[in-house]
Amino acid sequence: MTEAVIIGVGLHPFGRFTGKTALDMGADAVRLALADAGVNWPQIQGGYIGSYEVANPDAIVARLGLTGVPLRGVFNGCATAGTSVALAARAIETGEHDLTIAIGLDKHPRGAFAADPSVAGIPSWYGQTGLFLTTHFFGMKINRYMHDHGISHETLARVAAKNFGNAARNEKAWRRTPLSVEEILASPVLNYPLRQYMYCGPDEGAAALVLCRADQAHKYTGKPVRIRSTALRSRRLGAFEVQSPSFPVGEVVASPTVDASREAYERAGIGPEDVDVAQLQDTDAGSEVIHMAENGLCKDGEQERLIAEGATEIGGRLPVNTDGGLLGNGEPIGASGLRQIHEIVLQLRGTAGDRQIPGTPRVGYTHLYGAPGVSAVTILST
């Protein structure tokens, strides 16, 4: 089977851009990715485009050129971008196209996501009585995890401080003011044990990746980044997942992240010990802690020591969320996972500037998790 490689990346800054539409941000990201790859829009043979807020994201062709390109809309919760890149890669792997694009764009209003519970297949009373909040799940999951595995409140604050510190080195990040562990621990509790500065926020932004057949990459770049595997899994019965009015007792099974991660490692022929840099879904500081273990990067409970030692900092043994992650960048859902891959591509090329990790990183890992229990993993290498 033909292998897909990334030859171009483009990122519109994440944040708030009054007066600018999501489609315009997406078009900017596409132009950056095309320029990076050294190709023109008419050369693109097919693509996948993800958005939560934009009803017809393929309207972007009106800004880029009406070439007749098949552009398929994708939506899969917070795993949307993982789905877009997987499908763009699959189109190359199966020989359908030689040159494809994955695009993500979104423009969310301020504050926590609000929706009609019925769109998630959940009864109205669940929303009326104040249970329909994704943030509850994150608070409850890390509270239980801290109880079971000895994770401290200080460790949650260290994760947030690291990600805001990394974002301060990233000119395209939203939250660029470094915060100390003390400042984070002094911020108001929103959902115990999670505090204001331990959560990411919905915002605006866009990203794009240009992919081509590995055997043609030399025409465009000397530093292609290989897509070694992609995996997407939904929840199994018994897993503790977001927006669950109840779940079975005594059927404890792994989260979809564990399932997606195992499949991705297996397909790539790469193990967690080979990962040089990782981008993990940090909807909140607790999620980053849990996802380190769920993605096989450490054992449950080891995070307390690893984070205290600085292992996940830039310059540490296993840098996590070097561009600031979701905490530093916010989450425009359709674009978020492509932003993760953009960062890994810069790190593997050695062009991440102030954020560049030392040595010669060869393997990068990205992970998404979202409602109602879906996870996507992409493993990349030089």
Next chain:
Amino acid sequence: MTTTQIPVAEGLFTWPPDESTPLRLIGSECTGCGLVSFPAASDCVRCASTESKERLLAERGTLWTYTTQDFRPPSPPYDGPEAFEPYAVGYIELPGELLVEARLTEPDPDKLRIGQEMRLTLVPYTVRDDGTEVVTFAFAPAEEEAS
């Protein structure tokens, strides 16, 4: 004077609870594989059977995990009072049945503990303009009830 109370939804818990029909959550049990569900569901997510029977769930369990809600949730869908008072939510493990998510009567996280005994109750979570209280199910620390 008695305040009029109505349940937030029909079929969620026994209503009105009294001595002959004490307060219980109304779940279901798959007639194929026995999987217990709440709220009651006709379709089984384990064996794909479409047949089930009603099952009243245990009124006591243990707190599996919890969190607090310290800001007013977006409305809609939340229809609690404008004057927001923080509350807590958690999952209560009903042994041999399921883990159910519910509001907790104790809002202070320092007074909650994973593993503590909890007991089913009702809370008026909002009051309509005509004074009608809308009630939903909640769990209270069992020791508090006893004192």
